[in-house]
Amino acid sequence: MITMTLPAEIRYVRLASLTAAKVAEIFSASFTAADNADGFCHAFELSVSEAFTNAVRYAVSSDQENMVTINFKGDRNRLTVSVSDSNPPFDPEFPSPDINSYPESGFGLLLIRRLMDTVTYTREDGRNLISMTKQPDNQRFGNL
């Protein structure tokens, strides 16, 4: 179990996404069957970039510094990353907009849902927790 806690500031987004890519790389190195390691790592890199961005973008200013927690857990053949923040609750099934209307946002959760095998959302102790799981050898949407 690897845990990282960061202030909800946008300048840390690349630190978060690079960390996710590196953890996924280390995890997938233990699977000889992982013939799609690049896609697996990219799925984590991109999903964490989206989730961390949202955690920062929808933060409500408070007296205390808002902190975002990123948690990685390898479970046999699956890697799970969860991102938690103290923002208001949100709908993880948020529908993405029609691309033909030239939308400048609204694709973060869609990307996460498409890149990961399983995405769960829970609200606990006043915090959002989005939890994202993927198997290295699952090529469904992860292949590059």
Add this chain to the structure above:
Amino acid sequence: MITMTLPAEIRYVRLASLTAAKVAEIFSASFTAADNADGFCHAFELSVSEAFTNAVRYAVSSDQENMVTINFKGDRNRLTVSVSDSNPPFDPEFPSPDINSYPESGFGLLLIRRLMDTVTYTREDGRNLISMTKQPDNQRFGNL
């Protein structure tokens, strides 16, 4: 304040050192006077590589998984990283060996002392804590 907690396993050493380099890069980006950003980032990358390696190498096996905590704190014009582990106490002034004897180890703490401006060691609650501080514009030993 950024915190990362990792299992004491050597496969995570590069994750630790890359994280340190990236945090130092983000921190030094806020200093226009930082004319030696590369040296500053390398000092953190290398010092954390050494400290994390030691935390893993000198771990005593226990029932519980050994965890290493890495903590970053920016304080105005200085960045501090601390690495803590549950190993037996050690002497942070450990003298480095004579290079002419072809030593294969013993240079980790020397590198840390030379790369950083300030290094402190404390023992608390059964844990070692090595705390390393550097200013971006201090070129004493940090320049590349």
Add this chain to the structure above:
Amino acid sequence: MIIIEKICHNITVVALQGTLDSCSSSQLHYYSSPSVTEVPLVIDLSNLDFLDSSGLGALVEIARKKREKGSDVKLACMNDKVRKVFEITQAYRLFDIYDDVEAAAVNAGNKKNSL
């Protein structure tokens, strides 16, 4: 992200290097500002290592503003990671995408190809 501007076939080519995400996407705002919306543009993605949906949003904004003025932006040389974002969001429909900068520049003065 590092932005390098060059000229190819009289067209401004903007080469993006590094990461285009929610932290760096504002660096592209200039290219959707009123003073340059009428000018055709090529964006060279060959050295872009990483793109997320915020970065994509900045590219979509440039396309929309240019098309409103009868101009266009063409994209060149996306790697597999970048292409993935265009596929999942279907943003590939909004852009003319070329395999090399040369071809993109030659076609930069044209309106977007209809599907």
Add this chain to the structure above:
Amino acid sequence: MIIIEKICHNITVVALQGTLDSCSSSQLHYYSSPSVTEVPLVIDLSNLDFLDSSGLGALVEIARKKREKGSDVKLACMNDKVRKVFEITQAYRLFDIYDDVEAAAVNAGNKKNSL
């Protein structure tokens, strides 16, 4: 770390790519094993991004074992980050260090230069 072997002027040149630290240093053990200690070697560091003291230890071990057998290892093309480790530890004293692989290979058969 990726290790690529090539031959230059009949000398084995080992090019290291990426990171040589406590996780990857064991990948160099082969080059200090008895079967190859008598063979001169050049290590090309031009694509080595990062070295720490554990990685340095593996290089020192190769040098010691080779010299015990009258052979040597030469280093080529270290970047500033790698050089820093050699400076602080004074390990530069133990090695002949060249700016290019060619020069290192030409001198690989010679014993270490005395200071």
